[in-house]
Amino acid sequence: MKQKRLGVVMGISLFLLVGCMLTSLAFGAKYIEWKEVIFALFHIEDTSFASLVVRERIPRTIFCLIAGASLGVSGAIMQAITRNPIADPSILGVNTGASLFVVAGITFVQISSANQYIWLALLGAGITAIFVYGIASIGSGGTTPIKLALAGAATSAALSSLISAMTLPRTDVMNAYRFWQVGSVSGATWEGIRAVLPFIMVGIIISLLCIPALDILALGDEVATGLGVNTGIIRLIGACAGVLLCGAITALAGPIGFVGLMIPHTMRLIVGPNMRRIMPMSAIGGAILLLVADIIGRVVGSPSELEVGIITAFLGAPILIVIARKAKVRAL
Amino acid sequence: MITKEHSFLREGYSKRRRRMVIVTMGLLLLTLILSITMLLYGNTRYSVDTVVHVLLGKDIKGATFAIGSVRLPRMLIGLLVGMAFGMAGNTFQTILRNPLASPDIIGVTSGASVAAVYCILMLKLSGNIVSIVSLVAGIAVAILIYLLSGRGSFSGGRLILVGIGMQAMLSSVISFLLLRANQYDVAGAMRWLSGSLNGAQMKNVPRLVYVVLGIGSILLILTRHLHILELGEEYAIALGLNTNQTRVILIVCSVFLVAFATAVTGPIAFVAFLAGPIAKKLIGAGNPSVIAAALVGASLVLGADLIGQFAFSTRFPVGVITGIVGAPYLIILLISMNKRGVA
Numbered sequence: 001m002k003q004k005r006l007g008v009v010m011g012i013s014l015f016l017l018v019g020c021m022l023t024s025l026a027f028g029a030k031y032i033e034w035k036e037v038i039f040a041l042f043h044i045e046d047t048s049f050a051s052l053v054v055r056e057r058i059p060r061t062i063f064c065l066i067a068g069a070s071l072g073v074s075g076a077i078m079q080a081i082t083r084n085p086i087a088d089p090s091i092l093g094v095n096t097g098a099s100l101f102v103v104a105g106i107t108f109v110q111i112s113s114a115n116q117y118i119w120l121a122l123l124g125a126g127i128t129a130i131f132v133y134g135i136a137s138i139g140s141g142g143t144t145p146i147k148l149a150l151a152g153a154a155t156s157a158a159l160s161s162l163i164s165a166m167t168l169p170r171t172d173v174m175n176a177y178r179f180w181q182v183g184s185v186s187g188a189t190w191e192g193i194r195a196v197l198p199f200i201m202v203g204i205i206i207s208l209l210c211i212p213a214l215d216i217l218a219l220g221d222e223v224a225t226g227l228g229v230n231t232g233i234i235r236l237i238g239a240c241a242g243v244l245l246c247g248a249i250t251a252l253a254g255p256i257g258f259v260g261l262m263i264p265h266t267m268r269l270i271v272g273p274n275m276r277r278i279m280p281m282s283a284i285g286g287a288i289l290l291l292v293a294d295i296i297g298r299v300v301g302s303p304s305e306l307e308v309g310i311i312t313a314f315l316g317a318p319i320l321i322v323i324a325r326k327a328k329v330r331a332l
Numbered sequence: 333m334i335t336k337e338h339s340f341l342r343e344g345y346s347k348r349r350r351r352m353v354i355v356t357m358g359l360l361l362l363t364l365i366l367s368i369t370m371l372l373y374g375n376t377r378y379s380v381d382t383v384v385h386v387l388l389g390k391d392i393k394g395a396t397f398a399i400g401s402v403r404l405p406r407m408l409i410g411l412l413v414g415m416a417f418g419m420a421g422n423t424f425q426t427i428l429r430n431p432l433a434s435p436d437i438i439g440v441t442s443g444a445s446v447a448a449v450y451c452i453l454m455l456k457l458s459g460n461i462v463s464i465v466s467l468v469a470g471i472a473v474a475i476l477i478y479l480l481s482g483r484g485s486f487s488g489g490r491l492i493l494v495g496i497g498m499q500a501m502l503s504s505v506i507s508f509l510l511l512r513a514n515q516y517d518v519a520g521a522m523r524w525l526s527g528s529l530n531g532a533q534m535k536n537v538p539r540l541v542y543v544v545l546g547i548g549s550i551l552l553i554l555t556r557h558l559h560i561l562e563l564g565e566e567y568a569i570a571l572g573l574n575t576n577q578t579r580v581i582l583i584v585c586s587v588f589l590v591a592f593a594t595a596v597t598g599p600i601a602f603v604a605f606l607a608g609p610i611a612k613k614l615i616g617a618g619n620p621s622v623i624a625a626a627l628v629g630a631s632l633v634l635g636a637d638l639i640g641q642f643a644f645s646t647r648f649p650v651g652v653i654t655g656i657v658g659a660p661y662l663i664i665l666l667i668s669m670n671k672r673g674v675a
Contacts, residue, residue: 086493090500135663139670146489147670150432153496154662157437161601161655164526169646171519257500306508313504317497321480324493 020291024061063188072286074245075260080214081238089246090257093155097128098250121251183256183309196248203244258316352619359627366634370407409532412540416593418629420586421604434605438495442502443473444594453513467591527600527651543592555620600651602658
């Protein structure tokens with residue numbers, strides 16, 4: 001792919017991203033005129049109603065941006081290290097793992113601060129990811145998509161029943177869990193964003209550092225080893241970054257599925273197989289997707305809203321089906 | 333020489349046959365014991381005498397209500413639903429030649445659940461109409477999965493992947509419905525979603541009896557076809573089986589069972605998935621497993637419900653118990669399947 005075309009794609013997607021962010025500020029229970037949105041952004045001290053509404057929507061928009069970018073990168077890196085087209089936090093069961101730990105935290109030790117949520121969610125996400133990948137990689141033929149999907153689905157099912165065992169006897173926990181488990185960005189606050197940001201930064205930086213090694217890994221384990229890449233260590237580091245990114249977001253927003261599945265695939269179609277392009281484009285694409293999903297949710301669900309996790313699952317599951325249809329029988 | 337070999341084969345055949353009969357009898361006995369225990373135990377324990385008298389129609393104060401209106405429907409529904417899930421799961425697993433391909437994992441149960449949750453929470457319906465709507469939804473989802481995965485030649489692997497995608501979509505719909513529901517209805521809906529016998533009522537029993545007996549006998553008649561399909565697409569065609577037609581009939585039958593059972597008790601986790609492999613292991617490979625799977629399913633539901641009712645300080649719905657019991661088994665199964673390289 002020529003450098004020039006890449007520039008054009010980058011430019012267009014950044015433009016789209018900014019457009020989505022502005023739209024996200026403008027739409028909602030009350031529609032705010034574009035002029036007023038721009039005005040509010042540049043006049044911080046303004047106290048008109050429109051400006052206040054816009055300012056209320058800023059944390060949510062920023063959080064969508066961060067969450068989308070993290071989930072996109074997380075999906076890209078997980079697909080690269082597993083060399084598996086359907087590796088995605090939601091399919092690997094990582095989200096359910098994070099949920100289980102958070103629910104256990106709410107139930108047994110009454111956690112409530114964002115920081116505690118994050119640590120528990122990260123722990124759950126990491127353990128589940130290792131577990132699922134471990135099961136799927138047993139046996140000859142390595143981790144095929146079908147083995148990974150089944151291991152993920154089975155583990156999710158298993159963990160869900162543990163979650164219901166914990167939530168069913170306690171109505172208050174069930175109520176908190178019911179809103180958390182669909183994946184929603186509506187509760188985003190500056191405090192929450194500040195709490196996840198360090199984790200996200202570390203995750204993104206590790207991912208960026210991994211890029212050259214991931215490109216070599218794509219050539220196959222033998223070639224990569226021959227070229228001096230320690231495949232085991234790269235996989236481990238990559239997995240840490242992936243789990244860090246999606247676990248932190250899950251802690252704050254609940255499980256938002258399929259962003260990590262859809263975006264890297266689409267980006268690979270647009271910019272080719274080079275990780276140096278896929279990774280940043282996945283970040284931008286993920287952010288756009290999440291913003292759009294959030295806007296759709298607010299418009300379709302008006303006067304209240306449809307949670308973002310529901311929209312992404314609805315958009316993403318068909319993509320999984322398309323991938324399954326495309327794959328050759330033998331590759332499954 | 334030939335006769336010797338022949339008698340050898342015969343001997344093996346009758347040996348397997350004997351094992352099947354013994355195991356089936358054992359399962360029948362187990363189911364019976366569990367059913368009786370369900371009737372005897374509860375808040376108050378009744379003697380066998382009392383139970384027999386109540387069942388024969390004698391009016392005993394307290395016992396008639398407790399047994400006749402609470403324990404008997406609960407037991408019957410647990411029994412029937414367990415059989416339905418067991419048979420349906422076994423059929424799916426055999427057709428798709430993968431123990432993981434049970435209706436609860438590939439999304440058919442979710443299809444039925446979505447419809448049922450919608451009817452119960454949003455339309456406030458109950459009874460027959462819920463069963464029929466979830467049947468239609470279950471069949472629609474099954475057909476959709478089948479069509480989406482059936483490009484070119486039929487592949488079980490692709491079907492499972494498509495099913496998992498479908499499952500994800502449907503569960504997002506369920507989440508949405510739960511969020512929109514009135515807070516007072518949610519606890520009930522959640523309980524229902526994890527599978528529970530708490531709402532068991534006598535009026536649901538006849539419907540389940542018809543479906544389980546009717547579909548069960550169809551599955552029994554088609555048992556030979558089912559086991560030919562298990563040999564694989566090529567062999568089945570070579571043996572003169574219309575594979576697509578047979579598969580569709582068998583799948584529709586199984587969806588019938590799943591949808592009716594789900595509409596009454598909710599999706600009881602893992603029963604459909606566990607019954608088939610357990611039954612196969614007990615009666616040995618190569619034996620027809622429909623009846624055994626039905627009995628294993630029934631024992632699982634009844635046993636789990638007893639544990640859920642009495643083993644802990646809080647009463648858990650049956651689905652939570654089967655889920656917790658089934659999960660480790662599922663993981664072990666996955667590991668051993670991957671080791672053998674089946675999936």
